[in-house]
Amino acid sequence: MDDPVLLTGAGGRVGQAILHGIGEAHEWRLLDREPLSSDRLPPGVADDDVVVADVTDADAMVDAMDGVGAVIHLAGDPRPEAPWNSVLENNIDGTQTVFAAAVEAGVEKVAFASSNHAVSAYETDERTPEMYRSDDDFRLDGSELPRPGNLYGVSKAAGETLGRYYHDAEGLSVVCVRIGNLTGGHPPRNYERGQAMWLSHRDCAHLFDRCIRAEYDYEIVYGISDNERKYYSIERAKEVLGYDPKDDSAEYTLDGEPKDGA
Numbered sequence: 017m018d019d020p021v022l023l024t025g026a027g028g029r030v031g032q033a034i035l036h037g038i039g040e041a042h043e044w045r046l047l048d049r050e051p052l053s054s055d056r057l058p059p060g061v062a063d064d065d066v067v068v069a070d071v072t073d074a075d076a077m078v079d080a081m082d083g084v085g086a087v088i089h090l091a092g093d094p095r096p097e098a099p100w101n102s103v104l105e106n107n108i109d110g111t112q113t114v115f116a117a118a119v120e121a122g123v124e125k126v127a128f129a130s131s132n133h134a135v136s137a138y139e140t141d142e143r144t145p146e147m148y149r150s151d152d153d154f155r156l157d158g159s160e161l162p163r164p165g166n167l168y169g170v171s172k173a174a175g176e177t178l179g180r181y182y183h184d185a186e187g188l189s190v191v192c193v194r195i196g197n198l199t200g201g202h203p204p205r206n207y208e209r210g211q212a213m214w215l216s217h218r219d220c221a222h223l224f225d226r227c228i229r230a231e232y233d234y235e236i237v238y239g240i241s242d243n244e245r246k247y248y249s250i251e252r253a254k255e256v257l258g259y260d261p262k263d264d265s266a267e268y269t270l271d272g273e274p275k276d277g278a
């Protein structure tokens with residue numbers, strides 16, 4: 017991908033993990049509704065390629081996509097407990113605006129940050145906590161129906177459906193990445209669910225690099241590291257994107273300390 021990549025939500029946790037890992041591998045246009053301080057920018061990004069805008073602003077989004085080859089769309093309200101008015105505006109309206117602007121601007125592909133919460137109601141009382149453990153073989157693989165556990169999850173399922181529509185109606189290539197739990201340095205501490213869906217910073221950057229480089233039509237994949245504990249399959253991400261994760265929460269104790277040799 018020689019054309020610039022637009023990264024929305026560039027100043028946040030996922031955006032910064034991506035930029036720290038692959039900031040020098042692509043030309044970027046970085047967008048956030050909050051101004052981005054210089055320590056949040058990879059080297060060599062021109063001032064014109066740093067955009068302060070809200071993703072619900074249709075004109076600003078079309079402008080931001082001028083000449084762009086791919087979009088990584090992260091901006092939104094990431095709180096599982098977020099209220100309806102916020103996810104309706106930031107996550108659903110914002111994501112529709114991003115997809116529509118991508119079509120209008122002639123962008124080839126969009127990677128959408130979906131979430132584990134789009135399917136978190138599969139974690140029933142009967143299945144938990146056993147499904148978070150390495151000897152349990154329950155798996156979600158992306159072909160199942162959404163089953164959100166909260167309104168935030170509903171907004172992510174809506175984003176996936178918008179992606180399906182813009183692929184079918186307009187030919188946009190779309191990959192929805194159901195991100196697990198991103199933490200830097202070590203998996204979430206003393207949290208079996210979080211360890212089963214840990215996404216390390218380096219695997220996160222590599223996964224979105226593959227979303228930029230790979231060819232696909234419409235896909236839903238899980239974005240977790242190669243954890244021994246898991247209830248999400250990463251086979252589709254490997255097959256379609258060439259995802260090759262390096263980290264595993266089993267290399268750490270439950271309280272997040274590296275085990276010997278890790």
Ligand SMILES: NC(=O)C1=CN([C@@H]2O[C@H](COP(=O)(O)OP(=O)(O)OC[C@H]3O[C@@H](n4cnc5c(N)ncnc54)[C@H](O)[C@@H]3O)[C@@H](O)[C@H]2O)C=CC1
Pocket residue numbers: 024025026027028029030031047048049050069070071072089090091092093094095106110129130131132194195196197198199
């Ligand atoms: N951090 C995680 O473990 C996970 C994150 N995700 C998703 O990944 C995306 C990024 O999450 P994080 O980086 O953790 O969140 P964050 O809150 O750290 O970053 C989000 C960024 O988006 C910006 N933003 C929010 N609403 C905006 C709007 N309407 N217009 C423009 N910019 C806006 C914020 O200013 C912020 O810089 C979100 O869509 C979230 O739902 C999904 C699953 C797990």
Ligand SMILES: O=C1O[C@H](COP(=O)(O)O)[C@@H](O)[C@H](O)[C@H]1O
Pocket residue numbers: 094095096131132133195196197198209210
């Ligand atoms: O979608 C998200 O999921 C992660 C993990 O969820 P949690 O309920 O186990 O914490 C969350 O940390 C993140 O903020 C959210 O955007």
